[in-house]
Amino acid sequence: MHYGFAIDQQRCIGCHTCSVACKIENNLPDDMWWNRILTDGGAEMDIPAGEFPNSTIEYVPLNCQHCENPACAKVCPVGATYRDEETGIVRQDADKCIGCRMCVAACPYTGVRSFNWEEPQFMLGMDLGDEDVPPHQKHTVEKCTMCYQRVAKGHEPACVPACPGRARIWGDLDDPESEVSKLIKSRSVKQLLPEKGTKPSVYYLV
DSSP states (O other), rough: OOOEEEEETTTOOOOOHHHHHHHHHTOOOTTTTSEEEESOOOOOOTTBSSSSOOOOOEEEEOOOOOOOHHHHHOOTTTEEEOOOOOTEEEEEEEOOOOOOOEEEEEEETTEEEEEEEESOOOOOSSSSSSSSSSSOOOOOOOOOOOHHHHHHHTTOOOOHHHHHOOOOEEEEEOOTTTTTHHHHHSSSSEOSGGGGSHHHHHHHHE
């Protein structure tokens, strides 16, 4: 089994609903986002490329790419970052993490990992999201887990059903009959930084 995403850039409207759903489901600390919506060519989020009237905007949802050949796992000295061979999900074990940030340096996808420099702070005085989400810890690296706690129960990652444009499709890339596999085969696709040899499990439908 090899879980992955297909992200339909023709359907993505840049609403950030997936980012918020991820933040709530995983009880993310203040100022931390595992899933961001970038724009190709713009200097900031939601900024088009080019000059009016010849400007264009292309939304690029970005989270951990859950690579088949993850550079992060190769450099982690304690095995805190590893690829789960049963699901293909690249996981992060906060209890093992020693805060060296080697994984951050090795990952070619800038910004998909965050570091808790201090004790995590939260806006509300209560935990949000799934009760099986591991606690966030000081001096540890964090990233998208593909909502492993939901996947283990047979559910999709929280970002998928939350998307109002149905731009995010998730499933087993090893199953040729899965919706995600059929879309990847039938549409023009691209992956981020394929030249790095990481073999991302996220496909962008263009």
